[in-house]
Amino acid sequence: MRLRIVVLFFVLAVGFVLAPRAAAQSPIVVVSQSLDMRFPRSMRFNIETKSNTRITVLRLTVWQNGVAVGARYSPAFAPSQHVRAGYNWSFQSLSEGGYLPPGTRGEYTWHIEDDAGNVHDTPRAAYAVEDRLHTWQTLSNDVVRVSWYEGDAAFGAAIFARALSAREFLAKQLNIQDIRPLQIFVYASKQDFFTALPPFSAEWTGGRMFPEYGVIMINFAPENSDWGMRATSHELSHAILHSKIRGTLGDLSVPHWLDEGLAVYNETSDHAPDDQFERMFQLAVLRNTLIPLRKLEQRFPADSEQAQLSYGESYSVVKFMIEKYGAEKFAALLNIYEKGAAPDDGLRQVYGMNQDELENAWRDEIGARSREISTARLPTLAPRPTFEVSSPLASPTVLPTASPAPTAEPTRIAQAANPAPDTAVPAPAPALPASGLCGGVVMLSGLVALSALKRRGGRDSER
Numbered sequence: 001m002r003l004r005i006v007v008l009f010f011v012l013a014v015g016f017v018l019a020p021r022a023a024a025q026s027p028i029v030v031v032s033q034s035l036d037m038r039f040p041r042s043m044r045f046n047i048e049t050k051s052n053t054r055i056t057v058l059r060l061t062v063w064q065n066g067v068a069v070g071a072r073y074s075p076a077f078a079p080s081q082h083v084r085a086g087y088n089w090s091f092q093s094l095s096e097g098g099y100l101p102p103g104t105r106g107e108y109t110w111h112i113e114d115d116a117g118n119v120h121d122t123p124r125a126a127y128a129v130e131d132r133l134h135t136w137q138t139l140s141n142d143v144v145r146v147s148w149y150e151g152d153a154a155f156g157a158a159i160f161a162r163a164l165s166a167r168e169f170l171a172k173q174l175n176i177q178d179i180r181p182l183q184i185f186v187y188a189s190k191q192d193f194f195t196a197l198p199p200f201s202a203e204w205t206g207g208r209m210f211p212e213y214g215v216i217m218i219n220f221a222p223e224n225s226d227w228g229m230r231a232t233s234h235e236l237s238h239a240i241l242h243s244k245i246r247g248t249l250g251d252l253s254v255p256h257w258l259d260e261g262l263a264v265y266n267e268t269s270d271h272a273p274d275d276q277f278e279r280m281f282q283l284a285v286l287r288n289t290l291i292p293l294r295k296l297e298q299r300f301p302a303d304s305e306q307a308q309l310s311y312g313e314s315y316s317v318v319k320f321m322i323e324k325y326g327a328e329k330f331a332a333l334l335n336i337y338e339k340g341a342a343p344d345d346g347l348r349q350v351y352g353m354n355q356d357e358l359e360n361a362w363r364d365e366i367g368a369r370s371r372e373i374s375t376a377r378l379p380t381l382a383p384r385p386t387f388e389v390s391s392p393l394a395s396p397t398v399l400p401t402a403s404p405a406p407t408a409e410p411t412r413i414a415q416a417a418n419p420a421p422d423t424a425v426p427a428p429a430p431a432l433p434a435s436g437l438c439g440g441v442v443m444l445s446g447l448v449a450l451s452a453l454k455r456r457g458g459r460d461s462e463r
């Protein structure tokens with residue numbers, strides 16, 4: 001059946017009243033409606049409807065919770081007094097719906113018109129995207145839901161407890177309000193994981209978050225739970241921070257080092273350093289080869305060791321900010337960034353320092369040599385280009401799907417064995433905004449574990 005997108009439109013307020021007066025007398029009857037979930041391929045919305053004249057218009061509107069834009073589709077059908085039709089939403093094709101992660105929830109409605117001008121709108125019905133390829137176990141409360149299919153109850157319970165604790169730190173210590181419920185799906189094998197991800201997902205992806213749907217997908221087996229627990233917390237921090245700070249300016253104002261540093265800081269309840277980054281970081285302190293913070297404002301280097309250093313360094317700076325000046329100040333900074341302040345402006349307002357000055361305060365604290373800073377340098381007042389932003393409202397002509405938009409971020413880069421040349425190109429996914437890239441916890445599985453394993457044994461090699 002050939003289908004096409006008719007129009008996109010904005011969802012009206014909750015108080016929107018559907019039910020025109022004429023609907024009560026409409027002879028149009030919906031015999032049945034249903035949804036066939038065939039993730040990861042598609043979901044099919046079916047309808048059977050009758051009227052006493054020919055039904056000529058059939059239109060499906062689909063929303064996803066958390067996304068301000070709905071989409072309308074008009075399935076092709078032969079006009080008749082009795083119509084059976086359906087719309088096949090493809091998760092694989094942007095023009096036929098587009099990818100949605102498991103856990104996505106939303107609503108849909110059918111609009112029906114007949115030859116006599118009668119109209120009928122079905123009440124909004126809920127749907128949920130479900131990955132039925134696995135027999136999931138779940139553990140949930142009203143804020144976090146963890147789903148896994150390999151490993152025992154204790155495995156899921158441990159992830160659940162860690163996720164709750166990571167969330168609580170952000171909610172209580174950093175005072176992030178209105179955190180939406182989060183769903184975490186743990187895929188035990190790389191193959192299962194990639195089957196569930198959007199088409200053409202990068203090979204190095206080990207976890208992925210969809211902040212607008214409140215979904216985190218992550219790949220680790222029970223035997224790697226140490227790594228997985230850190231990775232889950234890391235992604236959860238990104239998801240929460242990114243859903244707090246969204247929109248045209250907010251996305252641009254948070255320095256990348258702050259985003260990643262906070263994610264590493266929140267990987268464990270005791271905020272201990274992540275072993276896989278710590279070695280490079282300590283070496284750089286000794287050798288006086290730390291990277292100027294300002295160079296990490298937008299992205300991290302592609303070079304594996306430099307990237308590891310970047311994570312270690314960012315973690316250390318965030319730890320310094322939170323533990324030296326207090327969580328309240330850090331929370332205040334996030335609030336200012338939420339309103340769209342540029343990186344240096346936000347820091348100046350809250351800490352009275354720009355990035356360079358903050359860096360030297362931090363260097364002093366950790367016993368590293370100060371960096372000479374040119375005072376002639378102009379402050380960077382302008383936010384970065386807005387083309388990096390594509391919140392649903394900023395691009396109303398495109399369906400809000402999870403194809404490589406910032407809504408669906410490949411959050412884990414395999415830095416460890418990345419043989420990429422040391423060029424200025426930041427990361428192996430140029431279509432994505434730099435802020436969306438994350439190698440927070442290096443994915444040490446499959447092809448990517450090599451170089452880290454060469455150097456490190458013990459705990460790292462298990463992650």
Ligand SMILES: [Zn+2]
Pocket residue numbers: 234238259260263411437438439440441
């Ligand atoms: Zn990250």
